[in-house]
Amino acid sequence: AVYNLDGGEWTGPGAARITGSSRLLGTFRADNFGLAAGDLDGAFDVTGGFAWTGGRFVNLRARFGPGTHAIAGGGDRVMIASTLGNAGRCTLADSTLVASFTAFNQAVVITNEAGGVLEIAGAARIEQRNPGGYPPLAIGLLNDGSLLASGPGAKAIASLPLHNRGGCEVREGTLQHTGGGTSPGGFAVAANARFEFAAGAYDFTGSHWP
Numbered sequence: 001a002v003y004n005l006d007g008g009e010w011t012g013p014g015a016a017r018i019t020g021s022s023r024l025l026g027t028f029r030a031d032n033f034g035l036a037a038g039d040l041d042g043a044f045d046v047t048g049g050f051a052w053t054g055g056r057f058v059n060l061r062a063r064f065g066p067g068t069h070a071i072a073g074g075g076d077r078v079m080i081a082s083t084l085g086n087a088g089r090c091t092l093a094d095s096t097l098v099a100s101f102t103a104f105n106q107a108v109v110i111t112n113e114a115g116g117v118l119e120i121a122g123a124a125r126i127e128q129r130n131p132g133g134y135p136p137l138a139i140g141l142l143n144d145g146s147l148l149a150s151g152p153g154a155k156a157i158a159s160l161p162l163h164n165r166g167g168c169e170v171r172e173g174t175l176q177h178t179g180g181g182t183s184p185g186g187f188a189v190a191a192n193a194r195f196e197f198a199a200g201a202y203d204f205t206g207s208h209w210p
Contacts, residue, residue, distance in 0.1 A: 005044070018055070047088070057082040064088050071097055081106040086145075087113040094122040099139060099160060101130040107138035114166065116145035120155045120175070127158035128179070143168060143185065149175040149193070161200070164207075170195045183207050
């Protein structure tokens with residue numbers, strides 16, 4: 001099914017959820033929209049709020065605009081040949097955001113735009129899975145806004161380059177990173193927190209660690 005929501009607005013206290021494989025198109029506003037199941041493709045830009053609690057992004061160009069967004073529900077939220085931009089406040093809570101590679105010439109890029117907040121909360125992870133060893137066309141977590149790690153326990157950005165050009169703050173727990181990256185931005189680690197990194201080439205030229 002194809003849903004073109006360009007110019008639309010979804011409001012009200014109830015939930016509007018995609019529950020089967022669909023194509024989503026357009027720029028729209030929503031307080032209560034989200035993906036609960038199925039494969040989602042297409043290209044959309046949503047402001048207000050989007051909840052991704054099930055299903056996969058496949059060949060999708062998605063952007064979370066200003067608003068409050070959630071990637072949650074436990075388990076894996078999988079991206080295949082897709083991009084995700086965030087200009088709002090997006091919380092990844094106790095779930096794993098997977099950059100999955102299943103063939104040649106695939107790209108998975110997550111961009112936290114300037115002014116955006118991407119929070120990795122609880123036992124959440126962002127990781128690459130590539131059992132076939134396919135060379136990614138492009139891969140990475142690009143942070144031009146605020147990247148936060150919050151809540152007790154271990155959080156991870158695994159086998160995925162982090163390019164931090166904004167600010168990265170570990171407020172609580174441990175943030176583990178493998179995959180390298182070029183990060184001229186700022187890093188802050190609270191007294192009761194820890195940032196661990198290994199297994200990659202890291203260029204911190206110009207970065208600031210207060």
